[in-house]
Amino acid sequence: MTAEFAAAARSFADLVSRMPAGAWDGPGLGEWDLRALVGHTSRSLITVSTYLQTTAVREDVTSAAEYYVKVTPAALGIDPGAVAERGRQAGRDLGDDPAATVAGLVTRALADAEAAGDPLIEVIGGLGIRLQAYLPTRTFELAVHGLDIARATGLDYAPPPEVLAAATRLAADIAAVSGHGEQVLLALTGRAALPPSFSIV
Template sequence: MSSDEHFTEAAHAYAALVGQIRPEQWDGPGLGVWDLRSLVGHAARSLITVDTYLDQPAAEVVLDSPVSYIAAIRVIGATAVGGPEAVAERGRQAGVALGPDPAATVQGLLERVLARVETAENPLIETIGGGMLLADYLPTRTFELVVHGHDIARALGLPPPELSEAVLAEVVTLAVGAAFREGAGAQLLLALTGREPLPSGFSVV
């Protein structure tokens, strides 16, 4: 499967979860400071940014892999004005932008973005971290959709979305690559082989 096929599968799984949210659940707990609407809105940005960046051609490749993008975003997040609260607020605003029928908004967004990706081939796009090929950017969006899909499922008390081994392998491989990029490769290896637990709060994003 290609990166766009993985993205398509993850996007459909996310939209299917959103379609199961009952009206009274939207104001309930989501993740951290976010209610469920804000969490879903934040995840929707994985579709919105693809739509936006397809209209922003880049002059050169600055980020040559999905791991490079994850690393760049960590730096941007650590130095951005407003810090974590600014990220939280963007999630809240994205939730508000879903409007009175969030499931319909997400479905419409999904159809628009997937149609564009299908015909876009592999352009060089300008992302928040710099220029990169669409094929390298899409795995970072698949990662976000899968991770936040699990968050949404937990918030709803539902089992995680059923995804192919290929999609899960891409997401896990990206997470491992990001850990190695941050110098945590040996630490992760020890945890995966049952030698030592990961420290509280460990994250690659």
């Protein structure tokens, strides 16, 4: 298990524990309300435990950056509406005490990852990836959506420094493998601006 994943998971649980009681039905991100956004984010914990119950027959994805090229709705032919509905269902699954539910998911995911080593797991689309290559994608999701949640609620929040560093490094790696490395490097060094709504995921 990576230290960054553990730090991201615990930071997410702390953020959820501080969310205002009346905020859950308010705006979250895009078509999601806040409950659906938190539910979607919690799937970064759920999938660790779930995928550890699988065994892939081959290693189709060899890095976290490659994951974001091969394991996308467009690449796998998945209806984006189905992804959105999974987030809403995950939000409903948080129940009457979302903070307690998230805390339980964190405890389980960290224990499962700690005990697992580095098995070859099967992720969405039936693709195989090593656990230690998959966990940085979960760190990234927890960091980015943690910031989304903080913006939606107005809470003062930043992921731990090591989590921000890991997520930023992965964003740069994704940009490079997806053909946007030059564009992102120029932007990060003040030489060019990124287009409006530019995203590497």
